[in-house]
Amino acid sequence: MKIGIVCYPTYGGSGVVATELGKALAKKGHKVHFITYNEPVRLDRFHENIFYHEVSALDYPLFQFQPYESALASKIVDVVKFEKLDLLHVHYAIPHASAALMAKYILREENIHIPFITTLHGTDITLVGRDASYLPVVAYSINNSDGITAVSESLKRDTLLYFDIKKPIEVIPNFIDFSRFKKTNKDHFKKAIAPNDEKILMHVSNFRKVKRVEDVVRMFDLVLKKMPAKLILIGDGPERIGVEMLCRNLGNCDQVRFVGKQEAVEDLLAIADLFVLPSESESFGLAALEAMACEVPVISSNAGGIAEVNINGETGFMSEVGDYEDMAKNAIYILEDAERLRKFKQNALKQAQRFDLDVILPHYEAYYAKVCGNTGWVEYNI
Numbered sequence: 001m002k003i004g005i006v007c008y009p010t011y012g013g014s015g016v017v018a019t020e021l022g023k024a025l026a027k028k029g030h031k032v033h034f035i036t037y038n039e040p041v042r043l044d045r046f047h048e049n050i051f052y053h054e055v056s057a058l059d060y061p062l063f064q065f066q067p068y069e070s071a072l073a074s075k076i077v078d079v080v081k082f083e084k085l086d087l088l089h090v091h092y093a094i095p096h097a098s099a100a101l102m103a104k105y106i107l108r109e110e111n112i113h114i115p116f117i118t119t120l121h122g123t124d125i126t127l128v129g130r131d132a133s134y135l136p137v138v139a140y141s142i143n144n145s146d147g148i149t150a151v152s153e154s155l156k157r158d159t160l161l162y163f164d165i166k167k168p169i170e171v172i173p174n175f176i177d178f179s180r181f182k183k184t185n186k187d188h189f190k191k192a193i194a195p196n197d198e199k200i201l202m203h204v205s206n207f208r209k210v211k212r213v214e215d216v217v218r219m220f221d222l223v224l225k226k227m228p229a230k231l232i233l234i235g236d237g238p239e240r241i242g243v244e245m246l247c248r249n250l251g252n253c254d255q256v257r258f259v260g261k262q263e264a265v266e267d268l269l270a271i272a273d274l275f276v277l278p279s280e281s282e283s284f285g286l287a288a289l290e291a292m293a294c295e296v297p298v299i300s301s302n303a304g305g306i307a308e309v310n311i312n313g314e315t316g317f318m319s320e321v322g323d324y325e326d327m328a329k330n331a332i333y334i335l336e337d338a339e340r341l342r343k344f345k346q347n348a349l350k351q352a353q354r355f356d357l358d359v360i361l362p363h364y365e366a367y368y369a370k371v372c373g374n375t376g377w378v379e380y381n382i
């Protein structure tokens with residue numbers, strides 16, 4: 001098939017899922033056209049079946065806000081026509097679904113039919129999309145998508161709760177590429193970070209409020225009172241300064257390391273004993289899945305779709321949002337017994353295998369075929 005993928009090119013769940021999906025589809029012989037305002041960060045090397053089309057929005061002094069949605073819709077029209085795409089797959093509803101819908105309507109005037117699938121990722125529904133400033137457009141463009149997928153059952157429920165959706169939503173969960181995310185020996189990192197064999201706790205996020213990174217630091221502080229430990233915080237974002245201040249106030253800065261955005265997260269996950277994800281809202285929790293693939297158990301909140309990934313008492317533990325004391329208690333329980341920790345690590349890997357890319361990718365391909373009605377794209381099929 002010739003597939004157009006519209007996504008955010010930045011670090012972050014939806015962009016990562018879209019890019020990894022595109023790369024996997026390209027490997028299977030599909031021609032994948034990324035349509036974004038920057039080259040996606042995970043699109044790091046040349047592949048003969050991957051193409052990149054940059055959306056450039058003309059700036060003009062009149063614009064207080066650049067009309068990106070119009071520029072994107074125009075680019076989609078151009079790429080669909082010129083590259084003769086069979087299908088568009090847009091990730092994160094805002095503003096990608098409405099831009100795709102506008103492009104679809106424009107192309108219809110020229111008798112070109114382009115189906116599009118909208119994949120809902122999380123905050124496009126739970127936080128931003130349901131805000132009155134976007135809701136009518138988001139609801140309309142989801143309802144007029146040719147296919148809708150959500151990354152978890154929980155997100156599907158939330159979508160039906162917040163919007164009047166008239167079409168079926170297919171749940172296709174996030175996936176993991178085990179050729180990249182697996183436990184490897186990084187003893188030299190471990191020695192550098194935890195020279196006295198301290199337990200290593202880890203957190204990866206975009207440091208937005210919804211991630212509750214302060215809870216990570218607070219729970220870690222309680223763990224520290226029971227055993228020697230180190231905390232590695234990966235990522236960057238608006239909350240980072242507040243989190244750094246909290247470490248100073250708690251006096252645990254020597255045990256906490258902020259490493260910023262990292263390309264090779266898997267190299268750091270290889271030395272972690274526990275992953276901490278206390279989010280207030282989380283449609284799936286791809287970061288937790290990446291940790292589990294590297295055999296790292298998860299201490300998390302029970303928000304949203306996390307329960308579909310982290311199995312309470314098996315692959316880690318879940319607590320109520322904000323209950324960092326319970327999170328610390330659970331962390332200590334796992335870490336204080338070597339055999340218990342080993343078992344949790346084993347379970348984490350086993351659970352992650354359910355989300356293997358090779359298992360999930362065929363679901364997307366089958367859904368593409370269903371949405372395209374098995375017509376119109378067969379000639380390009382490999």
Ligand code: GMT
Pocket residue numbers: 011012013014015017092121122123151174206208210281282283284285286287
């Ligand atoms: O977590 C974020 O803030 C990034 C966000 C995104 O859309 O880029 O992630 C969302 O999509 C991921 C991939 O589907 C999910 O694994 C995350 O759980 C989800 N984040 C939230 O729901 C907060």
